[in-house]
Amino acid sequence: MNLVKGTTRVCGLIGNPVGHSISPLIHNALADMLGINLVYAAFQVDADDISAAVKGAKALNILGMNVTVPHKSAVINELKSIDPLAEQIGAVNTLVCDGDGYRGYNTDILGLKRELKEENISLENAEVIILGAGGVSKAIAFLCASENASKIYLLNRTIAKAEAIADSVNSYYNDKVTAMLLDDYRSIPGYGSDEKKYIVIQASSVGLHPKDDEVIINDAAFYRMTKAGIDVIYNPYETMFMKLVKEAGSPAYNGLKMLLYQGVEAFELWNNVQIDKKISDKVYDLMKKELGINE
Ligand code: ATR
Numbered sequence: 001m002n003l004v005k006g007t008t009r010v011c012g013l014i015g016n017p018v019g020h021s022i023s024p025l026i027h028n029a030l031a032d033m034l035g036i037n038l039v040y041a042a043f044q045v046d047a048d049d050i051s052a053a054v055k056g057a058k059a060l061n062i063l064g065m066n067v068t069v070p071h072k073s074a075v076i077n078e079l080k081s082i083d084p085l086a087e088q089i090g091a092v093n094t095l096v097c098d099g100d101g102y103r104g105y106n107t108d109i110l111g112l113k114r115e116l117k118e119e120n121i122s123l124e125n126a127e128v129i130i131l132g133a134g135g136v137s138k139a140i141a142f143l144c145a146s147e148n149a150s151k152i153y154l155l156n157r158t159i160a161k162a163e164a165i166a167d168s169v170n171s172y173y174n175d176k177v178t179a180m181l182l183d184d185y186r187s188i189p190g191y192g193s194d195e196k197k198y199i200v201i202q203a204s205s206v207g208l209h210p211k212d213d214e215v216i217i218n219d220a221a222f223y224r225m226t227k228a229g230i231d232v233i234y235n236p237y238e239t240m241f242m243k244l245v246k247e248a249g250s251p252a253y254n255g256l257k258m259l260l261y262q263g264v265e266a267f268e269l270w271n272n273v274q275i276d277k278k279i280s281d282k283v284y285d286l287m288k289k290e291l292g293i294n295e
Contacts, residue, residue, distance in 0.1 A: 009038045010060070011270060014053050014075075015068030018042035023066055025290055026263035029283050036271055038063065047074065054078035058101060064270035065095040065102070066263075069135070079104040085146060088172055089139045094266040105269060109139045111262030112230075113147070118277075119253060121228050123147035127197055129188065129226075130154045131216050132204025133161035133179075136232055140201055141165055145173035149199075152177045153188055156204075185217055188225075196227040196250055203232050207239040215240035223248035231255055237293050256293075260284050 013023050019042070027040035045053045050071055055078070057065055067075045072091040076082065079092065080101025086092050092104035116123065128144045130137055133156035144152050152169070154177050156162035162179035169177045180187070190197055206216040218240075223229075229245030234256035242252035260283060264275050288295075 003037075004039055005037070007037060009036075009063040011038060011040045011064045011066075012057070012062060013040070013042045013066040013068060014045040014050075014057075015042075015066075015071060016044050016046060018044050018068065021068065022259065022287055022290060023068075023263055025286060026260065026283055027267055029286050030264070030267045030275065030279070033279050033282065034271075034273060034275070036273075038271070045071065047071065050074050051078055054095070054102065057095075063097060064266065066266055067093050067095065072135075076104060078102075085109065085142060088146075088168075089142045090168075091135070091139060093262065094269060096269045105266075106139060107262040107265035107269070108136065108258070109143045110265040111258045111260070112140065113143060114261040114265065115253065115257040116230070118257070119228070119251070121199060121230075123149045123199070125150045126199050127151045128153070129198045129200045131182070131200065131202045132156060132206075133158070133165050134204065137203040138165045138168065140203055140232075141169045141177055142172075144201075145169050145176045149176065153180055154178065155180045155182045155185055157182045182216065185219075185222055190225045192221055194224050196225060196248075198225055199228050199230070200226045200245070201230045201232070202239070202241045205233075207231070207236075207241055208233050209235045212236045213240055215244060218244070220244070220248065223250070226250050229253070232258060234259060235291065237295055256287065256291075257284070260287060 024040050031038040080098045082104040086104050086106035089106050094105040094107045095102035126149045128149045154162045159181045166177040166179035204216050207214050223244045229252040231239045231241045232255040233239050234254045245252035
């Protein structure tokens with residue numbers, strides 16, 4: 001355990017609520033393993049206090065901040081500069097010192113990118129189906145477009161939300177995204193065939209504990225056209241979506257690595273270090289222990 005002393009650097013999380021966050025575990029473990037004298041704490045901040053919180057963090061020489069719901073968009077007004085992908089997405093979860101202010105990044109999406117790379121899943125020229133059009137879906141759609149996916153189908157129960165994301169992504173990446181009503185999934189090209197051609201990313205809240213048995217699409221024919229399935233949910237550790245992907249014979253991954261790597265990417269940005277897989281695997285094990293996962 002790091003000893004807090006006069007030179008100890010501070011990082012933290014602002015959001016509301018923050019009490020459930022696993023980020024303190026991720027960052028304090030990384031600091032400990034790498035021998036970096038840094039402490040990470042969680043700060044509950046009301047929406048009205050975002051500006052004061054960011055200015056205060058800078059005044060206190062805080063090295064870096066994570067930002068979580070509901071402040072990921074509002075914090076953009078408080079930044080000195082912003083990473084282009086985070087700007088496109090319109091959501092920032094990491095603040096990195098930039099002279100007299102902070103630069104904003106979206107490491108949620110850098111975390112997914114790192115997870116996909118580790119699993120040898122390439123978005124380049126890939127055909128992707130994104131299920132859900134909530135907060136994380138927009139970031140995923142931008143990642144897929146920026147990594148040169150050839151086609152992205154974005155399906156949602158409420159079509160207007162899928163259309164808003166599609167419009168936003170398509171304004172940067174010509175016609176990459178097609179918004180569809182969830183119930184119309186059978187009209188996706190290839191439905192009914194056994195051709196495993198789609199990377200499917202489950203980004204809705206369906207199947208989240210305690211509703212472990214629920215799944216956004218319950219149709220074996222849909223999963224037969226899936227070549228890899230990624231669920232952003234990590235509780236349960238194996239969602240019903242993942243089970244259906246596996247039953248169709250393809251690999252499936254949950255969202256815990258994405259959560260780990262959003263932290264790892266932020267830690268690297270703050271401390272100018274590269275974290276190897278041996279270290280991140282150890283942090284992953286600690287996260288599983290903390291969450292009571294025995295698999
Ligand atoms: P937010 O919309 O506030 O960002 P979220 O948890 O990020 O919340 O997103 C929830 C996602 O799960 C949405 O895409 C939601 O669909 P709607 O936009 O139609 O609400 C989707 N979702 C939640 N429950 C669902 C259900 N029973 N069937 C289908 N989709 C569902």
